[in-house]
Amino acid sequence: KEFYLKRTGPAAFRTGDAPDVNWVVFNLSGASRKASLKIEGPGLSSDRSLTLKVGANYVSEPLRAESSGTLSARLLVDGLSADSLETPAAVLPPGWRTAHSLPLEGSLAIPADAVNARLSLVRGAGDRFLQVVDDLIAYPYGCVEQTSSRLLPLALAYSAMQADAAPAARQRLKNLLISERLRLTKMAGPSAVFSWWGSLAGEDSAFMTAYAYLADRRASAALGLVLPEKHWEGVLEAYRKNGEAEPAFRTALILWMASQMGLPIKTLLEGAWKKLDAPASPSAEASADADSSRVFAEEGPLQKNMALTLMSALARKNGWPIPSRYADGLPQARRALDDSKDPLAAALRLLDEPGERTLQEREEAAMKVLRLLAPQAPTVDRALSLALLQGTLSRPAAPTASEAALPRGIPRSAAQAKLPGWEPGPEWVKEETDSGLASWRYRGALPASVSPPSVSSAGFSARLSYDRYQTPENRLPVAIERRLYKLEREEDYFTLEPVDGDWKLSPESLYLDEIELKPEEGRKFRFGLLEAALPPGAEIETATWGIAMKDSEGGEVKADEAVFTPGDLQYAVPVESLEGPMKSRQLLRFSQTGAFAVPPARFLRMYAPADNAVEGGKSPVSRTIVVR
Numbered sequence: 001k002e003f004y005l006k007r008t009g010p011a012a013f014r015t016g017d018a019p020d021v022n023w024v025v026f027n028l029s030g031a032s033r034k035a036s037l038k039i040e041g042p043g044l045s046s047d048r049s050l051t052l053k054v055g056a057n058y059v060s061e062p063l064r065a066e067s068s069g070t071l072s073a074r075l076l077v078d079g080l081s082a083d084s085l086e087t088p089a090a091v092l093p094p095g096w097r098t099a100h101s102l103p104l105e106g107s108l109a110i111p112a113d114a115v116n117a118r119l120s121l122v123r124g125a126g127d128r129f130l131q132v133v134d135d136l137i138a139y140p141y142g143c144v145e146q147t148s149s150r151l152l153p154l155a156l157a158y159s160a161m162q163a164d165a166a167p168a169a170r171q172r173l174k175n176l177l178i179s180e181r182l183r184l185t186k187m188a189g190p191s192a193v194f195s196w197w198g199s200l201a202g203e204d205s206a207f208m209t210a211y212a213y214l215a216d217r218r219a220s221a222a223l224g225l226v227l228p229e230k231h232w233e234g235v236l237e238a239y240r241k242n243g244e245a246e247p248a249f250r251t252a253l254i255l256w257m258a259s260q261m262g263l264p265i266k267t268l269l270e271g272a273w274k275k276l277d278a279p280a281s282p283s284a285e286a287s288a289d290a291d292s293s294r295v296f297a298e299e300g301p302l303q304k305n306m307a308l309t310l311m312s313a314l315a316r317k318n319g320w321p322i323p324s325r326y327a328d329g330l331p332q333a334r335r336a337l338d339d340s341k342d343p344l345a346a347a348l349r350l351l352d353e354p355g356e357r358t359l360q361e362r363e364e365a366a367m368k369v370l371r372l373l374a375p376q377a378p379t380v381d382r383a384l385s386l387a388l389l390q391g392t393l394s395r396p397a398a399p400t401a402s403e404a405a406l407p408r409g410i411p412r413s414a415a416q417a418k419l420p421g422w423e424p425g426p427e428w429v430k431e432e433t434d435s436g437l438a439s440w441r442y443r444g445a446l447p448a449s450v451s452p453p454s455v456s457s458a459g460f461s462a463r464l465s466y467d468r469y470q471t472p473e474n475r476l477p478v479a480i481e482r483r484l485y486k487l488e489r490e491e492d493y494f495t496l497e498p499v500d501g502d503w504k505l506s507p508e509s510l511y512l513d514e515i516e517l518k519p520e521e522g523r524k525f526r527f528g529l530l531e532a533a534l535p536p537g538a539e540i541e542t543a544t545w546g547i548a549m550k551d552s553e554g555g556e557v558k559a560d561e562a563v564f565t566p567g568d569l570q571y572a573v574p575v576e577s578l579e580g581p582m583k584s585r586q587l588l589r590f591s592q593t594g595a596f597a598v599p600p601a602r603f604l605r606m607y608a609p610a611d612n613a614v615e616g617g618k619s620p621v622s623r624t625i626v627v628r
Contacts (some may be wrong), residue, residue: 002029003052003082005073006035009592010536012090013065014284014570019536019594020060023085025072027052033077041071041089059438062594065091065552067445082575087332092569094622095469095599096531098609099375101135104452114466117442118429119424120433121453125363126160128370129386130435131463133157135375136383137176137434142529142565143197143574143606144208149214149379151180153386157435169436174223176434181219184212192234193241196527197574207295208249209238211380214257214387232261237244239268247299248275248307253384256310260387264349269314273323276311280304293607294344296527302340305333306348313352344381345374347388348462375465378607424453469600471620477520478578478582480614482532482601482621484588496557503625510541511588512549512559516603517578517613524579525605531572532601534583535625540564540571559585575603596625 006024013019021044027033032053043064050057050321057135063071068091076082102108110117122128133153139146154177161170187198194208213235220227234256246254251272255265266468281298294303312330314323324328337349344371350362366389373382398523428440484503485496487510496512505511514531519525549557564571564586573584600615615621 001084003027003033003035003075003077005075005083005085007071007085007087008074011088012092013063013536014092014094014569014597015065016094017063017065017536017596018592019063019065019596021071021089021590023059023061023062025050025052025059025075026055026059027054030054035075035077035082038074038076040069042069042091044071060593061215063089065089067091093469094384094597095103095471096602097276098468098470098472099135099465100468101375103371103461104464105452107449108464109449110446110464111466111468112448113470114446115469117446117450117464117466118439119428119442119450120437120439120463120465122463123439124411125367125370127437128367129389130157130160130433130437132337132370132382132386133435134433135373136379136386136436137574139379140377140567142572144184144194144212144507145196145380146183147180147187148208148212149383151177151215151219152383153183154180154434155215155222156386156591157338158222158391159218161436164552166436169432173434173436179218181223184216188212193238196576203576204238204242206242206246207254209242210254210257212261217261218387224596229262232263235261236263236268243268247303248272248278249299249303249310251275252307252310252314253295255314261313265314266318266320269311269320272311273326273488276304276308276326287543290536291374291376291378292607293381294342295384295608296378297381302336302342302345305336305612306345308333309337309352310348313348341372343369343377343385343389346372347385351388376609378609380607418604471622472602472604472610472612474527474614474617475611476524476603476605476613476621478525478603479518479617480601480603480615481516481518482615483516485512485514486510487512487547487549487587491549496551503623505590505625505627507589507591507593507627511590512557513586513588515573515621516586517575517603518581519578524577525575526577527568527606528575528578528603529572529606530575530584530603531567531569531570532586533598534588535590535592535596535598535627536569536590536594537627538590540566541587541589547587557585559587569598578603590625590627593627596627598623598625 004026006026008022008024023037025035032051034616035050035052037048037050037059043066043495044061046061047436048059050059069089070086071089072084072086075082093115104119120131122131133156136149136153137157139150154173158173158177161173176624188194189198189204192467193204193359196208213232217232243251243254255272256270258265258268278302280301294306297303308326308329312322312326321623336353337345342459350365350369369385369389373385387443424440427442427444431439431441433439450464484499486499487494488497499505499511512533515530517530544559547559551557571586575582600620602615603613605611
């Protein structure tokens with residue numbers, strides 16, 4: 001083409017942002033020409049006359065970010081249409097995202113600030129299993145645990161997908177599986193041992209290593225890869241070096257995962273019983289929320305009972321004796337798991353359940369567990385629950401004639417082959433999830449309430465999922481201070497000039513973002529994440545080599561080296577252990593001009609997501625950023 005359009009810059013904004021949205025008009029005709037550019041979309045309407053010089057011509061228009069939609073640009077040269085371009089512009093509410101998923105059993109009120117609503121229909125434990133798989137696949141990954149918790153359900157979903165599934169769907173899932181497996185292998189440390197966040201943060205961990213190897217084992221099997229059996233012995237070596245630091249429940253999980261890989265665990269189990277003698281934390285249960293991880297929480301009575309139940313199940317399966325002092329406490333441990341509403345405890349109980357069950361009985365029991373697996377629960381608990389339930393759903397101990405005809409893997413209900421002739425309305429757009437389930441996504445402004453589809457009589461159940469963006473409640477005794485400095489060049493170094501008040505910045509300058517965390521004296525928090533909001537177009541400058549900085553007193557200041565993970569309109573810094581003041585420093589550039597408002601920085605415990613500390617504490621600090 002002699003004339004064509006291209007849009008540059010970010011495509012996601014927050015409500016109320018006022019960016020200058022940019023287009024480039026290319027003139028390859030060899031001569032200047034008269035033209036007009038018409039742009040329409042939510043928050044923008046423009047009709048501009050242009051004189052196009054040869055080459056690239058830059059056009060900027062102010063946008064008022066009000067709602068998501070499409071920005072349509074049309075270029076006319078000499079009154080004739082020369083090119084048109086439609087590009088999406090996503091507008092997100094201010095605040096931090098939380099996922100919500102609720103059964104749609106009656107008319108359900110939708111919060112006014114809800115976005116990204118999805119509706120799904122399931123029938124049977126197989127469908128609900130894959131629904132949880134989809135939640136895990138879609139979860140933003142970062143650390144070794146989250147990557148493994150994404151890879152494991154991907155392998156389960158790919159193995160479960162029927163041979164007659166659409167080739168494009170199978171290939172999409174296979175590509176995801178391959179890429180996530182590659183990502184996980186790159187996070188291995190020396191001697192193929194894993195820590196919490198790979199090379200970014202954390203000490204070598206026996207549990208993380210076993211969990212990563214289990215995910216890789218399932219993924220390799222799903223892809224038809226055969227690795228030498230000696231490869232999996234890295235789990236045993238990591239346990240030999242680092243297993244003593246693991247509490248009883250995580251030790252039991254390591255042994256179960258090792259047994260799933262065919263590794264010998266008899267001697268390890270004999271030495272692990274003594275870990276049950278360590279006293280449980282009396283405050284662990286009182287401080288745990290429903291959405292807190294049982295795997296990484298302080299070990300309380302429930303975790304002790306889960307450890308005893310799982311270790312006993314391993315011993316019984318292999319015909320090994322259970323020491324009498326622990327066997328005597330097994331009935332009480334089982335009752336504690338039965339009384340708990342924790343999904344991981346319920347999944348363990350099914351694994352331990354003696355006696356034979358029909359496929360229908362096992363599906364009914366598994367469905368009770370699956371209903372407890374909410375998308376806001378920690379990923380490791382959900383993924384391990386699925387791994388435990390896979391055996392419950394796919395391996396009849398004594399199958400009936402009709403069960404023997406079922407394909408191996410996760411049983412799929414007829415819901416996916418014969419969906420009811422139900423269409424929720426033109427606003428709901430039908431989609432297919434990564435695992436092959438049908439779902440509907442709402443387009444446009446959400447209604448005040450949603451009613452369930454009239455298909456319950458056919459055995460279907462509906463579920464409504466949506467996101468909310470809010471400033472979380474300040475619950476952790478951690479003070480957060482965020483400061484920004486402009487780098488000013490001297491002879492062979494940069495000085496740091498504080499940016500006070502509202503941030504008035506230049507796209508030509510480089511800045512240092514410093515965030516200090518100050519926990520209450522004597523308090524320690526494990527597995528935390530520092531999240532810092534950014535305006536559209538801002539990004540971390542990773543090339544820190546050769547950048548020497550000095551503070552106002554002449555002291556040397558260094559930026560962190562690659563200790564962050566990028567995200568949409570934010571970045572995150574892993575903090576494996578916070579037990580005293582610490583500072584995170586990142587170099588930033590702000591390329592998008594305009595005026596923006598960003599929510600306060602926050603520190604959260606990854607495995608107790610309701611536990612947050614917010615910049616400003618009880619009076620959260622949101623700030624205005626102007627880039628010109």
